[in-house]
Amino acid sequence: MKLYSYWRSSASWRVRTALAYKGLSYDYVPVHLTRDGGEQHKEAYREKNPMRQVPLLELDDGRTLAQSVAILEYLEEVFPEPPLLPRDPYLRGKVRQLVEVVNAGIQPFQNLATTTRLRQLGVDPDAWVKEWIRRGLEAFEREVAQTAGRFCVGDSPTFADVVLVPQCYSSRRFGVDLTPYENILKIEKNCLELDAFRRAHPEAQPDAER
């Protein structure tokens, strides 16, 4: 498989973590999101993903799948071991709820296309982004207090952890103080003790810039 990825993209990081956790090998294809106005906007890439975003997974037969949440679900169905979803349907629902709190509740407000557009409209994106991050993390913290063990839902990593760790990193980049979110910080620490999460880290990627 090939993964089209950008080192600092939090959605790409999610997929890298799942691939590493499941022990799947893949070719890393870097897509630079800012150089030359962004390689994701070039027609060759847009043909593969009309949303002009990373990540994109290309299967061995050339078929492609975009949107990190769709890719996570696909990997779980085709490579079920080790699992990244619990067995109980309600707990699976809670994992997916936490995922969407970040994926639809925070990420769209902080991504590059959004902050670029806001700047063009004369709005300071930093204050805007911080506000949506805090709103989402506050909800995440309250929800996770009811389901967490060592990880977001119980004592094994799930999609919720896969999504949370990159969000913590992005939140710090935007200057959000995470100390009010005790459960989140404890879970992040437990995740980063696992090899899969560390190998998926932006700074461990071939296209990382210092």
Add this chain to the structure above:
Amino acid sequence: MKLYSYWRSSASWRVRTALAYKGLSYDYVPVHLTRDGGEQHKEAYREKNPMRQVPLLELDDGRTLAQSVAILEYLEEVFPEPPLLPRDPYLRGKVRQLVEVVNAGIQPFQNLATTTRLRQLGVDPDAWVKEWIRRGLEAFEREVAQTAGRFCVGDSPTFADVVLVPQCYSSRRFGVDLTPYENILKIEKNCLELDAFRRAHPEAQPDAER
């Protein structure tokens, strides 16, 4: 089950469609998103859903699940017939990709909390919303051209259709011309011939306002 819903919320509409399609009965609990500054912000509701959004599904034992995509997946797992996902893992992935193009790629930019905040920042939300809708629908149209039969993926309704129909309605409310999106319009028409989609329509809800 109880569904906390607002008639014109497109995320609530998604869940209403899935419930109707699967023949599940439920109590409808209206949450008025604008009256008195929004009932979703009241502490009693916030206890149930810290994101302060509808929909919210309350199970018979009182446990709750939020985020429409998480609720759709839960319903599919617990009430698999009739299905709203294909059997093939890759096509399931394509359905979920289309879902996220709307759920993370359009909806966060058009929802009430976002447009309210933009107005406070001095930005006209109408132009902003139209831009994100067009960007998302253009990607959806290109993707769906490769997978559609009578519906978004093949000849049976899936989550992708469940999410698309409310998005068409919202897009028109924001004044977006849908005529360039031929596949989308054809699929919407086929969906609205089905009883489940019509029964879930905002104007068929008990809290509908004329």
